[in-house]
Amino acid sequence: MSHSSPQRISRVGVVGLGAMGMGTALALHQRGLTVTGCDVSADARDTFVAHGGNSVASPAELDDCDIVVLLVVNGEQVEQVLFGEQGLVGKLAPGSLVLQCATVAPSQARGLGERLAGAGLAMLDAPVSGGAGKARSGELSVMASGDAAAFDKAQPVLDAMAATVHRLGDTPGVGSSMKLVNQLLAGVHIATAAEAMALGIRMGLDPDTVYDVITHSAGNSWMFENRVPHILAGDYTPLSAVDIFVKDLNIVHQTGRELAMPTPVAASALQQFTAAKGAGFGREDDAAVIKVYQRLSGIDLPQAANDADAGGDA
Secondary structure, eight states, X not given: OOOOOGGGOSOEEEEOOSHHHHHHHHHHHHTTOOEEEEOSOHHHHHHHHHTTOEEESSGGGGTXXXXXXXXXXXXXXXXXXXXXXXOSTTTSOTTOEEEEOSOOOHHHHHHHHHHHHHTTOEEEEOOEESHXXXXXXXXXXXXXXXXXXXXXXXXXXXXXXXXXXXXXXXXXXXXXXXXXXXXXXXXXXXXXXXXXXXXXXXXXXXXXXXXXXXXXXXXXXXXXXXXXXXXHHTOOOOSXXXXXXXXXXHHHHHHHHHHTXXXXXXXXXXXXXXXXXXXXXXXXXXXXXXXHHHXXXXXXXXXXHHHHHHTOOO
């Protein structure tokens, strides 16, 4: 990847200062770009300002930005940020670029690209993967599609936020299609890891031993290796929440319907995440999908150290 000078950009906006957005905004700021963060949360804005950035409460206040990065939760928020009453469209100067990084349906990404082009704005369909840690270190994987001019304008931002940029096509929609393949696999792997751990525990195996053996065996996956430690620690602090996979696997299901393409394995995983959300675990870490099996079969899950000391339930 060629490294372009940050001086080409007068200001970058980042909309959404959650785990991914905050990490990305800080990474951009740390690499010398002038960054304004935008979030409805005053606490999030204050945190970013405390690290030396600027902040605003509404997207409309990013009217002096050349590039705006969207790292919001879902397609509805993307729509509101772009076209709502306090949206970017009509405020950004013609020729400004939107990096749309939220996970949305490919059909929505295509529609957004067309509508933004009609408003004189460019769009890079650029969903990301890597989690909050990679966002903070500027080492995300970006699955991007858009025209050559959009890639060229985005280069300084991509250089600062990503270790890998997959250039997948010249129109919006291709990047979101690839992200959907990733999310199908990620959701299925997390749900499967939870089911495997629940089965092992139900059969009387030691959870730590299951983890050690499987991570050195053919049944391992990146998600098993990454998420099962949350279960072993009894720590469901949301690094990526159950609600995210209810949303993303619903997009897989929706896209499958549009294409008349069955996705039965993803549908099964979606039901497990939906059950976890229905049981009240939606805002917990996505590894909490294992608690569905705890409810169904009464398995004893590992407890956090402070819970064990207090004799509480995991």
